[in-house]
Every structure is written in C-alpha cells, then in structure tokens.
Amino acid sequence: MRRLILNAGQLLTMTGPDRPRCGREMSSLGMIRDGAVLVEDGTILAAGLRELVLKHEAASSARIVDAGGRVVLPGFIDSHSHPVFAGPRLDDFEGRIKGATYSELAERGGGILSTVNGVRGASEKRLADDLAALSQRFVECGTTTLEVKSGYGLDLETELKMLRAVRSAAAHVPLEMVPTFIGAHAVPPELVGRRDEYVRRVCEEMIPRVASESLARFADVFCEKGYFTVEDSGRVFEAAAKAGLGMKIHAEQLSHSGGAALAVKGKASSADHLDCIEQADVEALAAGGTVACLVPGSNYFLGKPYPPARRLIDGGAAVALATDFNPGTCPCWDMRMILSIACTQMKMTPAEALLAVTVNGAHALGLGKTHGSLEPGKKADILCYDARDYREIPYFFGSTGALWVMKNGVIVHHREDIEL
Ligand code: NIG
Numbered sequence: 001m002r003r004l005i006l007n008a009g010q011l012l013t014m015t016g017p018d019r020p021r022c023g024r025e026m027s028s029l030g031m032i033r034d035g036a037v038l039v040e041d042g043t044i045l046a047a048g049l050r051e052l053v054l055k056h057e058a059a060s061s062a063r064i065v066d067a068g069g070r071v072v073l074p075g076f077i078d079s080h081s082h083p084v085f086a087g088p089r090l091d092d093f094e095g096r097i098k099g100a101t102y103s104e105l106a107e108r109g110g111g112i113l114s115t116v117n118g119v120r121g122a123s124e125k126r127l128a129d130d131l132a133a134l135s136q137r138f139v140e141c142g143t144t145t146l147e148v149k150s151g152y153g154l155d156l157e158t159e160l161k162m163l164r165a166v167r168s169a170a171a172h173v174p175l176e177m178v179p180t181f182i183g184a185h186a187v188p189p190e191l192v193g194r195r196d197e198y199v200r201r202v203c204e205e206m207i208p209r210v211a212s213e214s215l216a217r218f219a220d221v222f223c224e225k226g227y228f229t230v231e232d233s234g235r236v237f238e239a240a241a242k243a244g245l246g247m248k249i250h251a252e253q254l255s256h257s258g259g260a261a262l263a264v265k266g267k268a269s270s271a272d273h274l275d276c277i278e279q280a281d282v283e284a285l286a287a288g289g290t291v292a293c294l295v296p297g298s299n300y301f302l303g304k305p306y307p308p309a310r311r312l313i314d315g316g317a318a319v320a321l322a323t324d325f326n327p328g329t330c331p332c333w334d335m336r337m338i339l340s341i342a343c344t345q346m347k348m349t350p351a352e353a354l355l356a357v358t359v360n361g362a363h364a365l366g367l368g369k370t371h372g373s374l375e376p377g378k379k380a381d382i383l384c385y386d387a388r389d390y391r392e393i394p395y396f397f398g399s400t401g402a403l404w405v406m407k408n409g410v411i412v413h414h415r416e417d418i419e420l
C-alpha cells in the first residue's frame with residue numbers, strides 16, 4: 001500500500017552520518033518545513049521537501065495522510081526496557097516513600113527477586129498476553145520499536161519462557177520488539193553465595209541455548225556491587241560474542257564499577273544508566289562506538305540525581321534515551337515523559353533529546369541502517385504529534401500521546417478525535 005504524508009509543518013528527517021551521532025551532531029535534526037514522506041509497503045520511498053517528493057512517480061497513486069501543518073518525525077525507539085513481569089511492585093513503591101532504599105527493599109524480599117517469584121509462577125501465555133496488552137500503551141505514546149529484556153527468570157527454563165513470551169506477543173502486535181537476554185540480572189535465590197556457578201550457567205548453558213533458538217539479539221548484564229563484577233560481565237560478553245549475540249550492559253548505575261570501560265573495550269552496542277561515570281569513561285565512550293543509553297525515568301521514580309547527559313554530550317559521546325520500563329525502578333512507558341525529564345532535569349536541548357530517542361536509539365539496538373531516520377529505503381516508522389514546533393513535544397508533559405503512529409507503513413494508532 002502506498003501512503004503520502006503531506007503538510008508536515010516540521011518534518012524531522014534526522015538524516016546525517018550513518019553511525020551514532022555524537023556531541024554537537026546531536027543537535028542536527030535535518031528539519032524540513034512543509035515536508036512530505038512517500039511510503040510503499042513499509043518502506044520510505046522519498047522524504048523531504050513537498051515539491052521534490054511529489055515528483056516521485058509513485059506519488060500520484062498514493063493515499064494521502066494530511067499532517068495538517070504538524071510535526072512529523074521517526075517513531076521513537078525505546079532501547080532499554082524490562083516489560084515482562086507478573087504485577088507491579090507496590091510494596092516497594094510505598095516502602096521507598098517511607099524511606100527504604102533500593103537495596104534495603106531487596107533485602108526485605110522485594111526488588112528484582114520478588115518479580116522473579118512472580119514470573120516463575122506465571123504461564124508463558126499469561127506473560128505474552130500481558131506484554132501484548134502493554135505494547136498498546138507504548139505505541140500510543142509514539143514508540144514503534146522496543147527493546148525487551150528477560151532477566152526475571154534467572155534459571156534456564158524461566159528465561160526461555162520469558163523470551164518465548166516476547167516472541168509470541170511480538171507476532172500479534174504492531175510494536176516491533178528486540179529481545180535481549182539478561183540472565184545475569186541477579187543471582188537467583190537458589191544460588192546465593194555461588195555467583196560464580198551462576199555466571200558459568202549463564203555463559204555455558206543459557207546463552208548458547210538462547211542463541212540456538214534465536215530468542216534474543218543481545219545479551220546484557222547488571223554490572224554492579226552486589227550483582228555482577230566487571231570480570232563476570234567480561235565472561236558474559238565473551239559468551240555472547242561466541243554465540244553471535246550483540247552486547248549491552250547496565251553500568252555505573254548505583255556505583256562506579258568499570259562496566260562502561262568494559263563496554264567500549266568489548267564493542268558493546270550500548271552502555272546503559274551511567275549515573276556514576278568518571279571523566280575517563282566519558283572520554284572512552286566518545287572515542288569508541290558504544291552508545292551511552294540514559295534512562296532517567298528510573299532516577300525520577302527513585303528520587304535520585306540524574307545521569308550526566310551534558311558531560312557526555314559536551315565530551316563528544318553519543319547519547320540515547322530510553323524508558324527502562326520495569327516494575328521496580330521505572331513504571332513509565334511514555335517516551336514523551338522521558339524527553340521532558342531529559343530537557344528539564346538533564347539540560348539536554350529538545351533537539352538532542354529527540355535525536356536520542358530516534359537515531360541514537362536505533363544505533364543502541366544495532367538498527368541504525370534501517371531505523372531511526374526518514375530516508376529512502378528505511379522503514380516507514382513515522383509519528384505525528386499535535387504540535388507545530390518540535391519543542392512542544394518535550395515541553396508539554398503529562399499530556400496525551402501521539403496524534404497518529406505509523407509502523408511499517410500502516411497507521412497503527414490514531415487519536416479518537418481525528419480521522420485519517
Ligand atoms: O534497569 N538495574 C537493574 N535492572 C532494572 C531494575 C529492575 C528491577 O528493579 O526490577 C533497572 O533499573
């Protein structure tokens with residue numbers, strides 16, 4: 001099916017070099033006034049100035065989508081989330097309000113391990129149904145691609161169950177899902193005190209099995225005091241590379257442990273969180289190809305200082321922004337809220353923030369060649385916000401989601417008060 005999007009008051013094409021955009025490059029949105037996009041069978045045929053797009057031979061036979069002078073941009077790419085779980089953690093939420101810390105809650109039987117108990121007891125079908133239902137919330141806010149982590153199983157069967165649930169949910173919903181295996185999310189209760197043995201199982205049993213069933217594209221590890229060391233993380237990276245999986249790492253979230261440096265050395269696609277980075281990490285990230293994926297929704301929810309986006313960008317690193325949607329530290333699926341936090345609390349400009357949730361999000365998932373910008377040959381994942389100036393997107397917060405969202409050339413969501 002052919003579609004022609006016309007009257008984009010501001011078309012943010014995000015065109016630029018074919019790699020993560022770093023430092024000052026993050027300010028360049030490739031904006032075109034009175035832009036148009038021509039789409040066929042899920043792929044962009046042309047995008048740019050209306051007169052040029054209309055010259056394309058396929059333009060005359062396409063069905064028109066009138067953007068009415070509003071902002072049109074690539075669908076958001078949320079490159080870090082943990083959305084497969086079996087219920088919210090409301091006791092943790094209330095306990096934290098009353099003063100308990102993340103680690104104290106974990107010691108009291110809350111935290112990641114309480115979600116592990118829930119997921120171990122849930123059927124694959126229930127996990128898949130819940131994820132499919134949840135995916136609609138992401139799409140309404142403009143997310144067209146979502147990275148989805150396992151990591152609440154912590155044993156082979158439950159991790160496989162989670163990843164199979166992701167596969168079956170993804171087959172039924174318009175939201176594209178990129179699965180990541182994070183067996184090394186916590187040491188399971190049955191192996192407390194035997195972390196080494198668990199890392200061995202992750203590397204020798206779980207990663208090869210996950211890869212052989214093509215259940216994940218990445219392996220991730222929570223590199224943090226009380227969870228996994230840099231050495232453990234290096235072992236996970238080696239096993240991932242051997243199995244043909246890409247690499248990601250939760251690094252420097254609660255303390256500085258050296259995970260960011262390892263990510264750059266191991267050529268990981270992204271190093272995520274990075275709250276406690278040091279100057280040498282900024283320099284290493286700027287010099288290497290690893291995207292710094294910041295997830296400030298978790299800082300907001302936990303009431304903690306925000307990750308140092310300005311230091312990273314001013315130091316020449318490539319920054320992506322993601323929700324980190326999960327039941328413990330960030331029950332927020334709305335990328336617009338993340339944009340708001342990034343601008344108001346972390347002093348990213350609206351342009352930098354929007355680039356971070358599109359092009360750099362795509363690169364954090366190894367999808368830079370096909371996703372994240374509006375250019376001929378790329379996926380027709382496009383969204384329209386009810387805004388005349390792109391800065392309105394992070395400016396208004398706590399408001400309604402996208403006006404319409406196109407995934408693979410098909411309008412998969414539109415607000416009830418508009419007709420398309
Ligand atoms: O990204 N840091 C580790 N993982 C998650 C939290 C998961 C949980 O608390 O359930 C995070 O914040």
Ligand code: FE
Pocket residue numbers: 080081082250324
């Ligand atoms: Fe996370």
